[in-house]
Amino acid sequence: MSLEIYIPASLPFAAALLMSWRQPRMHPAWTARILAVLIGATVLAVLCTLLFAILAAVTAVTAADAGIVGDFFLEHGPVPMPVAVVAALALCAMTVAGVRTVLRQRADLRHVRNLGTGVVADERPFAAALPGRDGGVILSTGLVRLLTGRELEVVLRHEAAHIKHRHHLYLMFGALAARIVPALAGAHRALRLALERWADEDAAEAVGDRALTARTIARVALANPAATPAWYPGAADFQVARRVQALLRETPPDNRITGPVLLSGAWMATGSAISPTFSHYASFVLLLV
Amino acid sequence: MPRRKLGQLEAEVLAVLAGADDFLSPGDIAERLEGGTAYTTVNTILFRLLEKNLVERARKGRAYVYRLTADESGLAAERMFGHLRLAHDPSGVLTHFVHGLSPEEEAALRALLDEHRSDA
Numbered sequence: 001m002s003l004e005i006y007i008p009a010s011l012p013f014a015a016a017l018l019m020s021w022r023q024p025r026m027h028p029a030w031t032a033r034i035l036a037v038l039i040g041a042t043v044l045a046v047l048c049t050l051l052f053a054i055l056a057a058v059t060a061v062t063a064a065d066a067g068i069v070g071d072f073f074l075e076h077g078p079v080p081m082p083v084a085v086v087a088a089l090a091l092c093a094m095t096v097a098g099v100r101t102v103l104r105q106r107a108d109l110r111h112v113r114n115l116g117t118g119v120v121a122d123e124r125p126f127a128a129a130l131p132g133r134d135g136g137v138i139l140s141t142g143l144v145r146l147l148t149g150r151e152l153e154v155v156l157r158h159e160a161a162h163i164k165h166r167h168h169l170y171l172m173f174g175a176l177a178a179r180i181v182p183a184l185a186g187a188h189r190a191l192r193l194a195l196e197r198w199a200d201e202d203a204a205e206a207v208g209d210r211a212l213t214a215r216t217i218a219r220v221a222l223a224n225p226a227a228t229p230a231w232y233p234g235a236a237d238f239q240v241a242r243r244v245q246a247l248l249r250e251t252p253p254d255n256r257i258t259g260p261v262l263l264s265g266a267w268m269a270t271g272s273a274i275s276p277t278f279s280h281y282a283s284f285v286l287l288l289v
Numbered sequence: 290m291p292r293r294k295l296g297q298l299e300a301e302v303l304a305v306l307a308g309a310d311d312f313l314s315p316g317d318i319a320e321r322l323e324g325g326t327a328y329t330t331v332n333t334i335l336f337r338l339l340e341k342n343l344v345e346r347a348r349k350g351r352a353y354v355y356r357l358t359a360d361e362s363g364l365a366a367e368r369m370f371g372h373l374r375l376a377h378d379p380s381g382v383l384t385h386f387v388h389g390l391s392p393e394e395e396a397a398l399r400a401l402l403d404e405h406r407s408d409a
Contacts, residue, residue: 108382117299118341127386135296136302136337138383149357153308155386160300162384171381195384207308218402221387222395240387241397248405 009049012041012270020190027252028197029165030259034266035191036170038040039177039184043268046181047094050087057084070269094180101179105172112138119144125223129159131168146223147216154203156215161202167195200243201252214247295334298326302334312347312354324330386389 016038023031048239056079109131117136125143132135137159145154162168170191178188204213219238255262296375305321306313313321315331322331335355338344346353 007309026339036358114381116341118343128383129300130296130383132294132296135294136299137296149307149310152357153304156300156304156307158386159384160304163297163300164296168381171384173381175381179299184292199384206304216385218398221398224387224390238394238397240390241394241401244398245401248401 006049009042009045012038012045015266015269016042016184016187020187023190023194024253026255026259026262028194028201030255030263032170032191032198033259033263035187035194036173037263037266039174039187039191039268042184042187043177043181044270048089049096050091053079053087054084054091057081057087097179098176101176105175107265127155127159127220129162129168131163131166135163142223143220146219150207151216151219152211154207154213155220157159157203157206158199161199161206162195162222164202165198167199170195189239193242196239196243197246200247203245204251210247210251214244217247218244295337298322298330298334300336302331303336306355307346308358309356312349312356314349314352314354316353 011218016035019031019035019038110131113132113134115130117130117138119139119141121148122140123142124140125146127143128138130138137156139155143155144152174184174188174191178184200213200217204210207213217240301322302318305318311318315335317326319326319328319331335344335346339346343358345358346355348354351377375409397405
């Protein structure tokens, strides 16, 4: 077994790690899109690699077969059975985690849809966007009491941006990916930050006041009782502070050119990383048939 | 006009009302929304918001004018958010404005604000 079979999965993963560690100075909309592509590519490549290892171990490839489907099987060498067993176990665990997450997301969606939008009685000042065509915003009485009209406008513009750009799809996808491949937790966090920054930038543009937007975020955050976000074990990533800091700086460039270029670069890198795995996989299926 | 989602429009209409000090007519609101939203659409949204007690209206001449509800007694007080897990939303179904701060993050945020204030 050659180490090359790890390359497809490790390339997008390394890019996602790099991107979450050092976010390039670009508009958060592009950061979010690129991160989402890299996260998706990593999950796909990991799943394909595991499938490949399992298939390679259970299929006996001989030199005679190699003539039919190409000779890369022989180059890779046989995959030892223990590796395939580990791969199968990992694949099972990932499937279970993925299915459980999807079921929970569906239950949560149903719950918030039943709750509906509008103001809910709660002392904690919070606002949330409910996705979908019939969505809207959920505000707490605590928030309405805390903020001035202009500040409330910031919050509502922020939530409108979430709905407009379908951020819940990115978030649900990121949560699912991080459950399937736990190593993506950091990239998932970076994606969350990018999405909040994206909505912040939209809100700041709509109200035309970056400082007001920054102040509103800080006020709401400081008025919230300290929460220990249980789904970020041990991670102090200071998302609110980073959002406020970014708003106190000047408007980020909108990256009309670099954004699309980097995004398509990510797509192409993804494609070229995954396609060898896919072709290997396809030829194995051919061989089995 | 690109078809906007009702939820998005709802939030935008609320935002316009929140930013205004006075009652606004549907025409005023339509004017302040980007992308030329139709008057009838704004009316639909306002009706939805009225049903949810998010806005109140008054008569001005023959038309209605609206503003954000300031009266909390009209709010659905029995509608509790509940569901603690969703308040922390690990599954990404809800997009929250902010989350609560850890003591360290609170300190960092306060330092940042102080620094900015001294700059200004």
